[in-house]
Amino acid sequence: MFKDLDPILHSQLRLAVVSLLIGVKEAEFTFLRENTNATAGNLSVQITKLKDAGYVDVTKQFKDNYPLTICKITPKGIDAFDSYVKDLQQYLKKPVV
Amino acid sequence: MTHNDKPMSEQESLALITEMIQKARGQYHQSGSSAILWGSLVSFCGLVSFAQRYWHFDIGFDIWLLGLVALVPQLWIAFRDKKHKVVKSHQENAMDAIWVVYGISIFAMIFYMNVIPHTSLKLFASDGIELLQKNTTTGIVTPYKPYVLSTSSLLILLYAIPTLATGIGQKFAPMIIGAVLCYGFFVVSCFTSSTWDALLNGLAAIFNWLIPGLILRKRYLKAKKANNV
Numbered sequence: 453m454f455k456d457l458d459p460i461l462h463s464q465l466r467l468a469v470v471s472l473l474i475g476v477k478e479a480e481f482t483f484l485r486e487n488t489n490a491t492a493g494n495l496s497v498q499i500t501k502l503k504d505a506g507y508v509d510v511t512k513q514f515k516d517n518y519p520l521t522i523c524k525i526t527p528k529g530i531d532a533f534d535s536y537v538k539d540l541q542q543y544l545k546k547p548v549v
Numbered sequence: 550m551t552h553n554d555k556p557m558s559e560q561e562s563l564a565l566i567t568e569m570i571q572k573a574r575g576q577y578h579q580s581g582s583s584a585i586l587w588g589s590l591v592s593f594c595g596l597v598s599f600a601q602r603y604w605h606f607d608i609g610f611d612i613w614l615l616g617l618v619a620l621v622p623q624l625w626i627a628f629r630d631k632k633h634k635v636v637k638s639h640q641e642n643a644m645d646a647i648w649v650v651y652g653i654s655i656f657a658m659i660f661y662m663n664v665i666p667h668t669s670l671k672l673f674a675s676d677g678i679e680l681l682q683k684n685t686t687t688g689i690v691t692p693y694k695p696y697v698l699s700t701s702s703l704l705i706l707l708y709a710i711p712t713l714a715t716g717i718g719q720k721f722a723p724m725i726i727g728a729v730l731c732y733g734f735f736v737v738s739c740f741t742s743s744t745w746d747a748l749l750n751g752l753a754a755i756f757n758w759l760i761p762g763l764i765l766r767k768r769y770l771k772a773k774k775a776n777n778v
């Protein structure tokens with residue numbers, strides 16, 4: 453019996469964001485945008501979904517009078533990512549019929 | 550690669566995770582500026598100290614005071630790096646902690662070296678003890694002012710600690726080699742006079758920081774160029 457993959461993470465852009473954040477302490481919005489090649493609008497929407505799910509923390513600050521968004525994965529996000537990868541491994545081990 | 554919300558296969562998910570983790574990992578590149586700054590400064594001060602003692606001349610001030618002056622460019626480097634940083638890694642956080650602790654320790658050590666002789670003299674005096682030294686050739690006895698022996702050895706030992714920790718933490722062979730050489734210089738300095746200790750101090754800074762710093766700089770510029778292309 454295979455568990456359903458977490459729908460929050462099983463989306464290209466959200467998974468890319470969480471995979472980037474899992475290896476760092478925190479990252480600016482621009483870092484995520486540059487590395488995912490997403491548009492600012494789309495990225496912003498997906499980050500909000502991750503934030504609403506409690507997977508990332510979003511802090512808004514100002515740097516040189518420009519708004520600065522800093523994203524950080526939460527312990528809940530780490531657990532969700534961990535479960536997602538384990539579920540993924542189960543699917544990949546599934547024998548091909 | 551542009552990411553959207555289209556359905557992914559399990560293989561695609563795994564490939565995406567791997568790609569993003571690699572990208573995040575590749576972000577941590579030290580500019581090498583601090584290592585070059587302190588490597589140049591400490592090696593310069595060590596070599597000038599050696600030259601003064603070996604060729605018996607005096608430049609008129611303590612060359613090591615340049616260490617205080619170098620705090621200004623160090624603060625500027627830290628400010629500039631922080632300003633341009635868009636991501637902070639866990640590894641970077643740990644490295645920063647190691648070097649902050651080292652900075653505190655080196656100032657504490659210099660404080661110890663300067664305070665202990667005077668304090669010892671006062672404490673001995675308060676117990677009614679006066680330290681004397683006798684010249685075994687002339688037989689003349691004069692008051693003895695205590696001092697911390699082989700201070701350079703202690704400094705060289707201290708230099709090696711954060712360097713080896715950083716080298717191992719970052720799997721950066723030039724720093725591991727530099728630190729191992731530094732431990733070697735420490736052992737040698739326990740058997741040499743302060744003149745040669747000053748030379749070893751300078752060499753320790755060259756191998757510990759200057760050479761690894763230049764290698765880091767080269768890698769940083771290469772990575773920066775690759776990211777811009």
